[in-house]
Amino acid sequence: MPLCKIRRDLMKKAQIISTIILLLSMLFCLTSCMKGITSPSIPRVERPAIYVSIEEDGEPKRITIFCETGGASIYYTLDGSEPTNKSTKYTEPFEVHKDLTIKAKAFKKDMKASDTEYRVLYFQAAAVIIDPPAGMYASPLTVTMECPTEGVQIYYATDGNWPTPESNRYDGPIVLNSNTIIRAMAYRVDWSIGKYSDQRYGVVNTNFETVLIPAGSFNMGRTKGDGWTHELPVHNVSLNSFYIDKYPITQGEYQLIMGTDPDFDYMADAKKPVNDVSWNHAIKYCNLRSINEGYTPVYSLFGSTNPADWGDVPELGDVSWDSVVCDWNANGYRLPTEAEWEYAARGAQNYPDYLYSGSDALQNVGWYFNNSENLLQDVGTLSPNSLDIYDMSGNIREWCWDWFDEAYYANSPSDNPKGPDSGEYRVLRGGYWNERKIHCRVSARSYHPYPFVTGFGNGFRVCRTAP
Known part of the structure; x- marks a missing residue:
């Protein structure tokens, strides 16, 4: 058979095979499409x-x-x-x-x-109830905790951290003797950590420490160094014995007696001196503390020694409060006279004749502009003077009983002087945390406009007449 004929036959067979394959492919596709059209999809059950x-x-x-x-x-x-x-x-x-x-x-x-x-x-216990409420309390303070959710264990922390199941387990009342923040939560195995609770307590030691200042004489006024003319002339003063607080009144002590703390900048910090206090607030504190401790109140206003009869402490001028009378024979608390304050600050002696209360180096005994970082400091953190009295130079200015008179020293009595009979300003002593050295000297005299005006550097300490 000729070669060309064989080639033609092969080409015809290949075309026939290709046509068959094409037809089969088309048939397969058509069948698949028809199956999709004629066979319904399986429905799905609704999600529960x-x-x-x-x-x-x-x-x-x-x-x-x-x-x-x-x-x-x-x-x-x-x-x-x-x-x-x-x-x-x-x-x-x-x-x-x-x-x-x-x-x-x-x-x-x-x-x-x-x-x-x-x-x-998630399961979570209810918040722990911590009792008493946050506030300022006398030491010792007993604190209890309970959770309304049954079958849980309470855990608490007093170190500033939030508690975990590895923290202190509450098994009964706890006793606090110092400022403390308590944080607590309730927990049960297989539950989530319970809601946190916290209470902040200022705990104040109400055993006020006082120092007996012996009767004696001293040279009052600027005995050395630079200062102001109203610190002169230096004059000799004789004083009866008296008790004076070892520290300025703290915010905690003030709030316990008065029920409020006037220092909105620092809130209630039990160990810092109370500040932003007017002279009128200070005398009210004195009588309330006297009543609280069973002493005879010293100050009388409107014919009464009970501050409940005095009304609110005036924030604006009220000359009627200038009529307060001091019973110097009563055994209650009072503000020291200017002479008593300087005598105590000098350690009830003429020598050594320190510039500041207890030292010629202010940084050792007082907080002032150079070392306070512009912050009020805890009382009693630097060295005391020779009578073991703290913070009489720097940290907080302290109210005295006396009206201020620039020329008073020239006419002052030598025996237990109590200042002028009247005036416009009351005396402040000691300087405060943001003042220069010159204001913190034991002889430096300061004053503040009107007894009803507060000042963020103004505080006080109290004294009592000795028997």
Whole structure:
């Protein structure tokens, strides 16, 4: 057979085979498309819904699961695993009592299983109730804690941190003797950490320390160094014995007696001197403290020694408060006279003749501009003078009884001087944390406009006449 004929026959057979393959492919595609049109897709069961009851903290939660697909069976797990039709079957609402993750899935014959629904549940105890409320209290202070949620353990911290189950366990009342912030929470195994509670307590030692100043004489006024003319002339003064507080009145002590703290900048810090106090506030404090400790009040106003009869301390001028009378024979607390203050600051002696209370180096005995960082400091943190009295130079200016008169020293009595009979300003002594050295000398005299005016550097300490 000729070669060309053989070639033609092969080409015809190849064309026939290609046509057959093409027809078969078209038939396959057509069949697939028709099957998709004529065969319906398998429906999917609706995703179940999980409902959790709203309960009080720590109460069991009631779980209800529902599926809108009729006849579907619901299966669930409580360990976070994926549910199958071999998992626990849901038949009725149930309760759970601990933290967990619930997952649910619905199944029905001839239908695709639903998508998985889940809920994460947390259990938490109610906030711990700490009693008494935050505030300033006398030492020792007993504090109790309780939680409304049953079956929990309370943990607390007093170091400024938030408590954990590794913190102190509360087993009964605790006693505080110093400023403390208590933070507490309640916890149970398999529960989340409970809500935090905290209370801030200022705890004040009410055993006020006083120093007996012996009777004696001293040279009053600027005995050395630079200063102002109203510190002159130096003159000799004789004083009877008296008691004076070892420290300025602190914010904690003031709030315990007065029920409020006027220092809005520093809030109530039990160990810092009270400041922003007017002279009128100071005399009210004296009588209240005298009554509180069973002494005879010294000051009388409007015919009464009971500050409850005086009304509110005036914030504006009220000349009627200038009529306050001092009973020098009463044994209650009072502001020191200017002479008593300087005598105590000098250590009840003429020698050594220190510039400041207890030293010629102010940084050793007083807080002032150069070392305070412009901050009021805790009392008693630097050295005392020879009588063991603290903070008479710097930290806080201190009110005295006397009216201020620049020329008073030229006419002052030598025996127990009590200042002029009247005036416009009351005397302040000692300087404060943001003043220069010259203001903190034992002889430096200062004053403040009107007794009713407060000042952020003004505080006080009190004294009592000795028997």
